Amino acid sequence: FEHQTIAELSKVAVSMSSQTVGVEALGESFELAPIQQWFVLTQPKALHHYNQSLLLELPVGLGVELLSKITQALLQRHDALRLRFAVQGGSWRAVPSAYDAALLDKCLVVEPLPASAQERELFITSRCNHYQESLNIETGPLFKVVFFKGEPHARVLILAHHLVVDGVSWRLLLDDFERARRQMTAGQTIALGTKGTSYAYWSELLVRTSKSERINGELDYWRSQLAAGGFGMREFEPTSTPMVSSSRQALFELSVEETKALLTHANKAYATRAQDILLSGVYLGLVPWAGSDAFAIEMEGHGRESLEANVDLSETIGWFTCMYPHVLRGRPADLGATLRAIKEDLRKIPSGGIGFGLLKYLAKAADLQLPQQQSHILFNYLGQFDQSGTERPAVALAAENGGAEISPQALRSHRLIITASVMGGRLRLTFDYSVDEFSSEMAEAMAEAIGANISTLIAHCAQQSKTLFTPSDFPLASIGQETLDRLQANIDIDDIYPSTQAQRSMLAANELDRSAYVAQTCPLLRGELDPGVLGRSWQAVVDKYAVLRTQFVELDSIQYQLVRKCTNVRIELVDLSSCDPQEQQARIQNLRKLDMTLGFSGHEEALYRLTLIRLSGNQNRLLFTSHHGILD
Numbered sequence: 001f002e003h004q005t006i007a008e009l010s011k012v013a014v015s016m017s018s019q020t021v022g023v024e025a026l027g028e029s030f031e032l033a034p035i036q037q038w039f040v041l042t043q044p045k046a047l048h049h050y051n052q053s054l055l056l057e058l059p060v061g062l063g064v065e066l067l068s069k070i071t072q073a074l075l076q077r078h079d080a081l082r083l084r085f086a087v088q089g090g091s092w093r094a095v096p097s098a099y100d101a102a103l104l105d106k107c108l109v110v111e112p113l114p115a116s117a118q119e120r121e122l123f124i125t126s127r128c129n130h131y132q133e134s135l136n137i138e139t140g141p142l143f144k145v146v147f148f149k150g151e152p153h154a155r156v157l158i159l160a161h162h163l164v165v166d167g168v169s170w171r172l173l174l175d176d177f178e179r180a181r182r183q184m185t186a187g188q189t190i191a192l193g194t195k196g197t198s199y200a201y202w203s204e205l206l207v208r209t210s211k212s213e214r215i216n217g218e219l220d221y222w223r224s225q226l227a228a229g230g231f232g233m234r235e236f237e238p239t240s241t242p243m244v245s246s247s248r249q250a251l252f253e254l255s256v257e258e259t260k261a262l263l264t265h266a267n268k269a270y271a272t273r274a275q276d277i278l279l280s281g282v283y284l285g286l287v288p289w290a291g292s293d294a295f296a297i298e299m300e301g302h303g304r305e306s307l308e309a310n311v312d313l314s315e316t317i318g319w320f321t322c323m324y325p326h327v328l329r330g331r332p333a334d335l336g337a338t339l340r341a342i343k344e345d346l347r348k349i350p351s352g353g354i355g356f357g358l359l360k361y362l363a364k365a366a367d368l369q370l371p372q373q374q375s376h377i378l379f380n381y382l383g384q385f386d387q388s389g390t391e392r393p394a395v396a397l398a399a400e401n402g403g404a405e406i407s408p409q410a411l412r413s414h415r416l417i418i419t420a421s422v423m424g425g426r427l428r429l430t431f432d433y434s435v436d437e438f439s440s441e442m443a444e445a446m447a448e449a450i451g452a453n454i455s456t457l458i459a460h461c462a463q464q465s466k467t468l469f470t471p472s473d474f475p476l477a478s479i480g481q482e483t484l485d486r487l488q489a490n491i492d493i494d495d496i497y498p499s500t501q502a503q504r505s506m507l508a509a510n511e512l513d514r515s516a517y518v519a520q521t522c523p524l525l526r527g528e529l530d531p532g533v534l535g536r537s538w539q540a541v542v543d544k545y546a547v548l549r550t551q552f553v554e555l556d557s558i559q560y561q562l563v564r565k566c567t568n569v570r571i572e573l574v575d576l577s578s579c580d581p582q583e584q585q586a587r588i589q590n591l592r593k594l595d596m597t598l599g600f601s602g603h604e605e606a607l608y609r610l611t612l613i614r615l616s617g618n619q620n621r622l623l624f625t626s627h628h629g630i631l632d
Contacts (some may be wrong), residue, residue, distance in 0.1 A: 002259070009136075020194070020312040022201025029086070029093040031202045031514040034357025035303065035321045036163055040085075041093045046244075047412030048136050050162045052170065055128065055402035056395045058154040061180065064110055064147060067156065070180040071108045071145045073101050073190045076178065080164045080199045080318040084140035096200055097140070107141050112152030121400055124148055128157050128403030135161050155398050162319060167382060168302055169317040178395065196315035209307050210362035217357040221348075221366050225325040225356075228296040230376040233289045233413060234437040242434035245408035250443045252451035254427040254458075261458050262427060268466035270336065271473050274382045276343040277457050278420050279555050282379060283328040283342060284457075285450030294329035298414065300380035305352045326351070334461045338472050340481075347472035378414040382421040418450070429454075436499035469493060479555050487555075492565040499552060499559045503629045507552055507559070514599030517628040520592055522613075525620045531573060531612055538610065539569040547630045552602040564605070572611045584615055593621060600627045 003009045032040070043050060075081055082097045111127055113120050121359065131146050142161040148154060158173070165173070180190045209215055256264065262274050270276075287293065293484070303322035304313045313320070326349065360368040362629030417432035431447035438446075469480055469488060476497040487493060499507075509516040542548045549564045576584045591611065600607055608626035615621060 005170070014122055019310045020197055021308070021310045022197040022205070022500075023195050024198065027096065029088060029095045030200050031207055031362070032092055032094060033203055033206055033319065034361040035319055035323065035360040036094070037092075038323065038357070039163065042413060043410055046407040048161075049407035050410060051132055051135065051159055051164050051405045052165055053128075053132065053157060053159040053402050053405055054170065054174075055124075055155060055157050055398040055400060057398045058156050060152050060154075061185070061404055062154065064149065066184050067147050067182070068104065068108055068430060069184060069190060070177060072099075072104050073180050073192060073551050074173065074176060075103060075107060075143070076518060077192050077195060078173075078317040080169075080316075081141075081143040081160065083142060083164050085137040085163065094200070094203065103141060107144055109144065109146045111146060111148050111155060113155075120150065120153060124155060124398075125401040125403065128401065130403075130481070131157060131159055132403040133407075135159075137161060137163060143419070149227060155400065156395075157402055164301075164319060165317055166319045166321050166443030168304065168320065171613040172315060172317055174395075181395070186589055193315065196312040199316060199318035202311070202313065202316070202318065202320070203309055205311065206358060207362055209474065210358035215351070215355045215358050216363070218350045219359060219365060219367065221350060222325070222356050222359060222365075225296060225327055226368065226370055228294055228325075228327040229292060230296050231286060231290055231415065232295075232376070233291065235439055235442055236437050238434070238436040242436040243408060243410045244406050244410040244412060246436045247412065247432055248432040248433040248440065248443065250433070250440070252429040252431070252446040252447045254429075254451070254455065256425045258455055258458050259422060259425060259427045261462060262454070263422070265460040266458045268467055269461035270339050270343060271467055271469050272339065272343050272461075276346060277461070278454060279328065279346070279379065279380055280330065280335075280339045280342045281450050282377075282418060283330055284332060284338060284453040286377075286446060287330075287332050289446065289451070293332065296325050296327045296375045296427050297377040297379050298323055298375035299326045299349075299353060300378060301353045303352070303354055305354045307354075312586055322352070322354045322357050323378070324353035327352075334485075335457060336464075339457060339461075340468070344470050344472055344481075347470075378417045380419050382419065384422040403515060406625065410604055416446075427454075466492065477555070477560055480556065483555050486555075488563070491562070493562065494546065494549065494565040495563040499561050499629075503552070503561075504559055506547075506629045507626070510600060510602055514601060515596050517600070518596055518599050518625060519612075519628055520623065520625050521620050522588065522592060522623045525622055528618055529612075529620050531571065534612065535571050538571070541570055542567055548608065550630055551605055551607065552629070567606055570606075570610070572609070573614070574611060575614045577614050577616055588613060588621060588623075592625075595625045597625065602627065602629060 003012055039050070040047065040215060076099050079096060082099060082103065084095050084097065086095050087093075109131070111123075114123050127146070127148070131144055135142055135144070142164050144159045145444055146155075146157040146159065149155065149597060158177070160169075160173075176192050180359055183190050196248060262277060266277060267273060282297070287295075301322045301324070302322035305322075327345065328342060329345065330341045332338065356368070359365040412434055415433070417430075419430040419432070429447065429451055431443060431450070433443045466488075469484060471477070471481060471484060474484075474496040479496070486536040506517040543566070546563045549567045550561050551564070553560055553562045572586075576587055591613070595609060595611070606632045608624065611625075613621040613623060
């Protein structure tokens with residue numbers, strides 16, 4: 001309140017020590033996170049070969065010595081990169097290890113490139129496949145940097161087992177890689193900043209949280225999601241679970257214009273997010289094949305939820321992903337109703353979906369021990385990958401093949417895997433399927449149907465003239481869709497939230513006396529005054545402060561404060577300039593008395609009134625009458 005600009009705050013700000021908990025990794029082995037437990041249970045044939053990787057071009061001048069120091073800095077900073085895994089007491093556990101020079105020697109490999117361009121490409125692919133297959137989760141290391149040395153065609157393969165990284169981890173890893181490279185190039189010492197909460201501490205926190213009353217209170221919700229049927233359709237019945245080697249992809253892309261609309265103004269129509277529109281497109285695209293107007297899919301989330309104060313995962317690498325069942329339902333013949341239904345169901349997912357894995361794998365809730373493949377479809381929206389700053393990194397993706405990240409003998413986790421991301425300003429939809437279950441023609445038809453419905457939804461949203469809200473847009477209000485629709489049919493709503501006990505008491509008094517809790521002020525304004533300027537100035541104030549656009553309404557027997565998006569200012573003008581001072585004073589007192597007696601019921605569009613009383617060419621009084629429920 002005292003220092004209301006950044007400049008003023010900077011003069012009084014004081015440095016505070018970090019409060020981040022669990023920075024230092026625990027020395028003992030620890031329990032696997034739910035997503036890691038899912039992996040070891042469902043992939044017995046691919047435990048060691050299940051990786052994520054990037055093959056990058058390197059600029060001239062980034063040699064073995066610099067790369068060695070960067071790799072060392074990454075290993076020292078990120079505890080998860082030094083993990084291995086072992087069976088202890090009949091179950092898999094994560095085993096941390098300290099950094100030493102021997103670890104660096106194992107993690108950094110140099111491969112001289114052949115001189116011939118054709119030989120180089122074949123060599124890179126062959127050696128990348130070798131290193132993709134070389135990791136062992138029991139012996140480690142599970143992080144490897146392979147430097148393909150050549151001038152000017154140097155490449156680097158950065159490789160990690162999925163048990164220790166996820167999609168968010170790669171953004172952190174590449175940021176650290178680039179920061180360290182710039183520092184070394186500038187002749188500086190590598191300094192990657194303070195560490196976040198360790199993955200070991202996070203695992204321990206997950207175990208504690210799985211026993212909490214809050215998470216166990218989600219059990220009924222997750223039972224209901226599992227009770228719905230999955231997407232049962234497939235063309236062919238395989239004799240066994242299809243393997244990754246049978247996987248194929250169908251692709252669909254939106255135009256740049258459609259993608260821009262998806263990320264921005266298309267969401268205004270129903271106060272949605274991009275994922276709401278995408279999942280509505282998935283539902284509408286697949287419902288003709290589903291055999292039901294409702295079917296369950298599996299959602300994938302980042303899993304980095306806020307579970308405890310002072311836990312900071314913004315700099316932590318590890319596999320945090322959470323997977324959870326979610327039922328898609330709508331009205332296929334009504335685009336708007338479907339979009340609103342999908343949006344509302346998504347908003348009801350508790351704790352970002354992390355609770356399902358905690359209950360199933362850590363709390364061992366019996367009701368949730370159904371096969372994870374029951375949902376059949378996995379959906380993951382990865383967001384935007386081209387939101388870079390103005391300074392371009394010196395490393396870029398290489399054109400060569402970086403090898404097979406996952407063993408061909410790995411089992412497919414789902415019947416269909418639908419992944420959406422934005423790259424180069426265009427939404428890309430990847431529809432991953434098995435040839436053991438679907439023909440390419442069927443898969444392409446499904447992908448096309450999803451893409452076409454996403455485009456149709458974007459066009460539909462662009463045609464809406466006003467925002468239609470749903471109950472989840474007002475989380476403090478317990479109102480249904482029908483009640484909300486009646487309101488927004490006549491009012492442009494900005495917000496709805498409950499009244500306070502004090503406000504309810506005041507309005508109860510107004511039922512007996514409209515002048516109760518009404519306040520007045522009537523200052524003398526000296527100087528020339530333009531009523532038009534006054535009106536525009538006060539309109540700016542009303543536009544800024546929600547309380548001046550607030551009225552009280554009763555919905556489903558509960559009193560709420562309803563904030564209008566806009567309220568047009570009305571200032572009553574009274575000209576007393578022809579009256580003598582004594583008559584002016586009497587008329588002003590009468591105006592004040594009448595305004596006070598008129599009072600308020602609380603249901604008025606504005607709970608204040610303005611009257612400009614002209615006394616002379618350079619003197620005016622401004623009568624301001626307001627209800628105490630909105631102003632103190």
